[in-house]
Amino acid sequence: xxxxxxxxxxxxxxxxxxxxxxxxxxxxxxxxxxxxxxxxxxxxxxxxxxxxxxxxxxxxxxxxxxxxxxxxxxxxxxxxxxxxxxxxxxxxxxxxxxxxxxxxxxxxxxxxxxxxxxxxxxxxxxxxxxxxxxxxxxxxxxxxxxxxxxxxxxxxxxxxxxxxxxxxx
Numbered sequence: 493x494x495x496x497x498x499x500x501x502x503x504x505x506x507x508x509x510x511x512x513x514x515x516x517x518x519x520x521x522x523x524x525x526x527x528x529x530x531x532x533x534x535x536x537x538x539x540x541x542x543x544x545x546x547x548x549x550x551x552x553x554x555x556x557x558x559x560x561x562x563x564x565x566x567x568x569x570x571x572x573x574x575x576x577x578x579x580x581x582x583x584x585x586x587x588x589x590x591x592x593x594x595x596x597x598x599x600x601x602x603x604x605x606x607x608x609x610x611x612x613x614x615x616x617x618x619x620x621x622x623x624x625x626x627x628x629x630x631x632x633x634x635x636x637x638x639x640x641x642x643x644x645x646x647x648x649x650x651x652x653x654x655x656x657x658x659x660x661x
Contacts, residue, residue, distance in 0.1 A: 497653040498592060501551025505542035507531040508642035520598065520605075520643070521612035521626055522574045522619055528603045531643060534563045534570075540596050540612070541573025543647035544620065545580045547596075551651040552589045577619045584651060591622035592650035598628040600643035 510516060510532040518528035519536040531537030546556050554560075560583075561568040561576060568576075581591060596616070598605060605612065605628040616624040631638040 499551040499553070499589075499651050500648065501547040501549065501651070502646070502648045503543045503546030503550060503556075504644060504646045505539045505546065506636070506642060506644035507533050507537045507539050507542075508636070509640075510537070518603065519573060520603065521596075521608075522572070522577070522615050523608065523612055525603045525608075535561070535568060535576065536570065536572050538573030539643050539645040540598060540616070540626065540647075541577055543645040544594055544596055544616070544624070544649065545573075545576050547594065547647040547649035548577075548580050548584060548591060548620075548651060551649050552584050552587060554583060554587065574619050577616075581621055585654070588654050589651040590654050591620055592652045593622050594620055594624040594647060594649045596624065596626055596645055596647040598626070598643060598645050599631060600628075600637040601630050601640050 510530040514530050516530040518525040518530045519538040521540040522538060531539065542557055549556055584591065609626055612626040613624060616626055636642055637644055
């Protein structure tokens with residue numbers, strides 16, 4: 493049986509909200525959310541971008557964010573989610589993969605995302621270079637996201653061989 497010229501990856505990312513004293517903006521789906529509490533992290537804490545990166549890397553068999561951009565790498569400190577995604581897409585392309593599509597769901601009580609979901613979809617699709625759906629849900633008060641302590645995001649991605657005849661799967 494010949495291998496299929498595509499792979500699927502999935503990922504989950506979670507970050508706690510930063511201290512109330514933080515003046516950093518909340519970055520979510522590579523958008524700034526004025527008036528919302530930022531997420532803590534080595535970078536901008538964008539759980540949507542991070543979950544997308546991990547899903548893409550996993551699909552292509554290239555590792556995960558921690559092995560490439562980990563906290564032991566000071567040059568990545570404060571990096572935006574958009575920059576991470578652009579670098580991951582570059583790495584995929586370098587290895588003969590392109591992004592088919594991505595779906596990501598934010599889990600948390602705030603910010604209320606409904607009014608900006610289309611903007612998030614457009615922004616993420618532009619950065620990823622492929623159709624990217626963004627949705628949001630709550631956990632009905634359960635867990636750390638339900639208690640309002642942070643946010644999580646789960647993503648699934650399909651990557652496609654740019655040259656399916658090369659036989660590397």
